[in-house]
Amino acid sequence: xxxxxxxxxxxxxxxxxxxxxxxxxxxxxxxxxxxxxxxxxxxxxxxxxxxxxxxxxxxxxxxxxxxxxxxxxxxxxxxxxxxxxxxxxxxxxxxxxxxxxxxxxxxxxxxxxxxxxxxxxxxxxxxxxxxxxxxxxxxxxxxxxxxxxxxxxxxxxxxxxxxxxxxxxxxxxxxxxxxxxxxxxxxxxxxxxxxxxxxxxxxxxxxxxxxxxxxxxxxxxxxxxxxxxxxxxxxxxxxxxxxxxxxxxxxxxxxxxxxxxxxxxxxxxxxxxxxxxxxxxxxxxxxxxxxxxxxxxxxxxxxxxxxxxxxxxxxxxxxxxxxxxxxxxxxxxxxxxxxxxxxxxxxxxxxxxxxxxxxxxxxxxxxxxxxxxxxxxxxxxxxxxxxxxxxxxxxxxxxxxxxxxxxxxxxxxxxxxxxxxxxxxxxxxxxxxxxxxxxxxxxxxxxxxxxxxxxxxxxxxxxxxxxxxxxxxxxxxxxxxx
Amino acid sequence: xxxxxxxxxxxxxxxxxxxxxxxxxxxxxxxxxxxxxxxxxxxxxxxxxxxxxxxxxxxxxxxxxxxxxxxxxxxxxxxxxxxxxxxxxxxxxxxxxxxxxxxxxxxxxxxxxxxxxxxxxxxxxxxxxxxxxxxxxxxxxxxxxxxxxxxxxxxxxxxxxxxxxxxxxxxxxxxxxxxxxxxxxxxxxxxxxxxxxxxxxxxxxxxxxxxxxxxxxxxxxxxxxxxxxxx
Numbered sequence: 001x002x003x004x005x006x007x008x009x010x011x012x013x014x015x016x017x018x019x020x021x022x023x024x025x026x027x028x029x030x031x032x033x034x035x036x037x038x039x040x041x042x043x044x045x046x047x048x049x050x051x052x053x054x055x056x057x058x059x060x061x062x063x064x065x066x067x068x069x070x071x072x073x074x075x076x077x078x079x080x081x082x083x084x085x086x087x088x089x090x091x092x093x094x095x096x097x098x099x100x101x102x103x104x105x106x107x108x109x110x111x112x113x114x115x116x117x118x119x120x121x122x123x124x125x126x127x128x129x130x131x132x133x134x135x136x137x138x139x140x141x142x143x144x145x146x147x148x149x150x151x152x153x154x155x156x157x158x159x160x161x162x163x164x165x166x167x168x169x170x171x172x173x174x175x176x177x178x179x180x181x182x183x184x185x186x187x188x189x190x191x192x193x194x195x196x197x198x199x200x201x202x203x204x205x206x207x208x209x210x211x212x213x214x215x216x217x218x219x220x221x222x223x224x225x226x227x228x229x230x231x232x233x234x235x236x237x238x239x240x241x242x243x244x245x246x247x248x249x250x251x252x253x254x255x256x257x258x259x260x261x262x263x264x265x266x267x268x269x270x271x272x273x274x275x276x277x278x279x280x281x282x283x284x285x286x287x288x289x290x291x292x293x294x295x296x297x298x299x300x301x302x303x304x305x306x307x308x309x310x311x312x313x314x315x316x317x318x319x320x321x322x323x324x325x326x327x328x329x330x331x332x333x334x335x336x337x338x339x340x341x342x343x344x345x346x347x348x349x350x351x352x353x354x355x356x357x358x359x360x361x362x363x364x365x366x367x368x369x370x371x372x373x374x375x376x377x378x379x380x381x382x383x384x385x386x387x388x389x390x391x392x393x394x395x396x397x398x399x400x401x402x403x404x405x406x407x408x409x410x411x412x413x414x415x416x417x418x419x420x421x422x423x424x425x426x427x428x429x430x431x432x433x434x435x436x437x438x439x440x441x442x443x444x445x446x447x448x449x450x451x452x453x454x455x456x457x458x459x460x461x462x463x464x465x466x467x468x469x470x471x472x473x474x475x476x477x478x479x480x481x482x
Numbered sequence: 483x484x485x486x487x488x489x490x491x492x493x494x495x496x497x498x499x500x501x502x503x504x505x506x507x508x509x510x511x512x513x514x515x516x517x518x519x520x521x522x523x524x525x526x527x528x529x530x531x532x533x534x535x536x537x538x539x540x541x542x543x544x545x546x547x548x549x550x551x552x553x554x555x556x557x558x559x560x561x562x563x564x565x566x567x568x569x570x571x572x573x574x575x576x577x578x579x580x581x582x583x584x585x586x587x588x589x590x591x592x593x594x595x596x597x598x599x600x601x602x603x604x605x606x607x608x609x610x611x612x613x614x615x616x617x618x619x620x621x622x623x624x625x626x627x628x629x630x631x632x633x634x635x636x637x638x639x640x641x642x643x644x645x646x647x648x649x650x651x652x653x654x655x656x657x658x659x660x661x662x663x664x665x666x667x668x669x670x671x672x673x674x675x676x677x678x679x680x681x682x683x684x685x686x687x688x689x690x691x692x693x694x695x696x697x698x699x700x701x702x703x704x705x706x707x708x709x710x711x712x713x
Binding site: 049052053168170172178399 | 614617697698
């Protein structure tokens with residue numbers, strides 16, 4: 001008699017999802033699925049709204065990285081107002097970049113310190129009563145304080161550029177609605193410890209070192225857990241540098257061969273398809289040239305470091321070289337190395353913020369550019385969790401008549417399913433009982449991708465967890481909840 | 483008589499003949515909340531948020547002329563609750579989505595809701611089906627947010643004095659509308675005036691949104707009425 005294991009919902013990720021694992025009579029895994037069970041429908045209810053509302057409206061998809069949606073929509077609107085993503089004033093673009101790197105910094109800090117560090121500090125199968133952010137605060141207060149303060153710094157950057165820490169209004173079609181005053185700038189450059197950029201860079205270096213040290217001591221776990229080859233996709237700057245705000249679309253395969261060669265993302269529909277599967281509200285994007293079966297790809301920090309040729313800041317570049325050397329220059333396909341890549345990006349974001357804060361363009365007053373309106377625009381950005389697509393079309397009355405959003409987590413749908421399957425096959429297969437540690441191992445795999453499930457279906461929720469064992473006839477055999 | 487003597491909540495006040503209670507109160511540093519009233523426009527008395535008590539009777543302060551010896555009750559618990567109820571009713575009978583409204587921070591209805599600490603809905607939401615009209619060249623009319631204050635009807639006119647805005651239908655079906663021919667020829671300046679005059683986000687100038695950053699909006703740092711109130 002076969003059995004089905006259900007993990008619902010998954011914890012310490014953003015949103016609400018569940019996992020089902022199908023076992024055959026010998027308890028071997030025959031199939032596993034990571035389902036997204038929410039539905040919100042943003043693409044439908046933005047229809048009819050004036051286009052200039054989009055950057056403020058669609059960011060309500062998410063309270064974790066609203067800046068990503070705010071800026072992706074603003075970039076699409078730049079196209080619609082005839083300015084284009086590269087036509088902004090230096091102040092307009094640099095203020096947006098500062099907002100975005102502040103967002104990246106706070107989100108990566110949140111993810112590593114609050115969501116992931118409990119697994120690393122206490123172990124995947126540690127007592128869940130300790131294995132959480134409060135446990136970290138009690139046992140490693142220095143680390144917990146760093147996490148909180150780094151988030152705060154990033155959030156303050158967002159407040160200074162967008163007007164509010166969450167759901168601001170800074171980016172408008174064709175530019176930005178404010179510059180950065182000298183007083184605001186000096187808060188970040190010369191603020192009392194620890195809330196200044198120098199300390200943030202110092203702590204970011206320490207965070208990368210923390211992970212590298214952990215890696216040395218736990219090589220087998222970090223290198224083998226949920227490792228599988230894949231394609232990788234991200235934006236890169238035209239010269240191949242890592243760029244989280246703007247660039248061209250590049251994809252490489254597991255051997256590093258370019259399979260999408262620096263294309264203009266306005267034409268993304270020529271290259272990316274979306275498959276619907278009946279058991280999940282989340283679509284499965286794929287590269288059209290490779291087809292549904294082989295065209296899936298990873299996005300996010302790991303993919304970005306696999307597609308980029310270099311990082312244009314000094315300290316992060318040094319770490320990037322070490323990261324690349326580990327896989328001898330080949331793409332890195334180890335899911336847990338996503339954390340390493342994320343922390344290198346954390347450091348890079350801090351360095352970029354320092355560069356921007358010292359740039360006098362941020363104090364200039366030329367904020368918005370106007371052009372000749374067109375009907376359709378696409379905005380892409382590298383959100384903390386990966387490439388984010390926003391695509392809109394307007395009618396003659398300036399109202400949205402079509403919206404298509406492919407969020408980072410959707411892009412990572414197949415990889416997350418593969419990661420879950422890896423854990424199921426390697427850690428659950430042949431086992432009759434489910435331990436809490438096994439449940440968490442499934443979550444650890446999902447968590448590496450830092451999914452924002454509410455974004456993915458454009459829905460809102462939270463994630464406690466339950467697992468059920470169900471036989472082939474659908475009878476409940478065992479259930480564990482937390 | 484050149485000066486009128488009267489009291490508001492016991493405070494001795496003076497006024498000129500012909501002034502309304504709202505105008506006289508303002509001159510004496512007393513805030514009476516208003517929504518449909520706009521300085522310089524003929525009073526309409528439609529929203530009733532300025533309701534005060536004179537001689538035990540409820541009166542609209544924006545339409546009632548002040549009189550010598552008048553005893554006005556303004557900031558009583560009963561009247562403040564009426565005002566809060568009016569704000570709450572205006573919210574539930576429209577579709578007000580402050581988080582994505584570009585008038586947020588500049589909206590008088592929102593500012594009044596903050597002043598009266600509207601925390602939870604007392605009345606059921608009606609979720610009326612209302613249309614957005616984006617077909618005009620300069621403005622969008624967002625009827626979901628209209629409170630029918632008639633400010634636009636009274637103030638926005640074509641160069642020949644003809645009204646551009648008007649109310650069509652009656653009662654619960656009443657809605658703001660425009661003379662399409664006149665509205666076609668609205669200038670940018672007139673469109674901006676209409677948007678600025680609208681106390682909510684019902685009239686929006688096209689192609690410009692969220693131009694004023696958070697922190698610089700009208701009510702970001704000063705609550706509504708704080709510019710009038712004096713001890």
